[in-house]
Amino acid sequence: MLSRTGSILVPFFVTWLLGCSLLEPEPLLLIDGRGYDPRPPEALAGTTPEVMDAWLGQSIDFHLLYHQAQRVLPDLYRRYLVQALLEAETASVRLTNQEVMNYLHPRYGRKVAELDLRRAAHILLPGDASSDAGGQEQVHREAEALHARILAGEDFATLARTFSRDTTYDRGGDLGYLRRDAVVKPFGDLLFSFSELGQSGVVRTEYGWHVVRCTGTNETFRAELFDQLLKEKKRRLVAHLLERLREESTIVMAKDFERVGL
Incomplete structure (x- = not known):
């Protein structure tokens, strides 16, 4: 009985092995029982x-x-x-000119090449317009002293959080990107006289004395804008990818997940 069974099984087993060797060639490399076919360049x-x-x-x-x-x-x-x-x-995601325009037009009403913007941070020391010259001069000296500390290398944002009396103090005095016509004239004149990052100065407006620093130019605005729009476009693509993968997949959650509120 055993010999007859063996006589039947052995040819079958050999045929099965031969079939496997034909369908799945032996890998070139085995590591811990796992097969690999490294192909040299x-x-x-x-x-x-x-x-x-x-x-x-x-x-x-x-x-x-x-x-x-x-x-x-x-x-x-x-x-x-x-x-x-x-x-x-x-990796292949790119921005089109139309996508850039769709973002810019409702906000600035013009093309990116036509924009003239500066990003500013400031420290505001209020000065009462009705105060005497001595009081105004005292505030002016305080502003100049702060400016000197900035020129000496102290951190602008830290000083703004400590001394500024504007609502922007908690974000280091950052005002974001500004058009010249969006700020009072003395402030705009000083800010738009800066052509390089880090330039700073002191100016008086109707709100008091400002220590102003240029933290962004047209070039940095364009770079930041394109980076922001490109990241948003990539996020949308990933969202579509995930939506497709969910539609194509069968997802079953174990009952145990109910205990953790999922």
């Missing part, structure tokens, strides 16, 4: 055996580190793969 074609041996050694080293990363840092490994996927999916 075309640049190595026809090189010496020593060069090929060195390349194969590097390939083995890579796969050893690859599996060690999976074992030791599984979460980081998964995050890296997801990040690599998102970068690959969004």
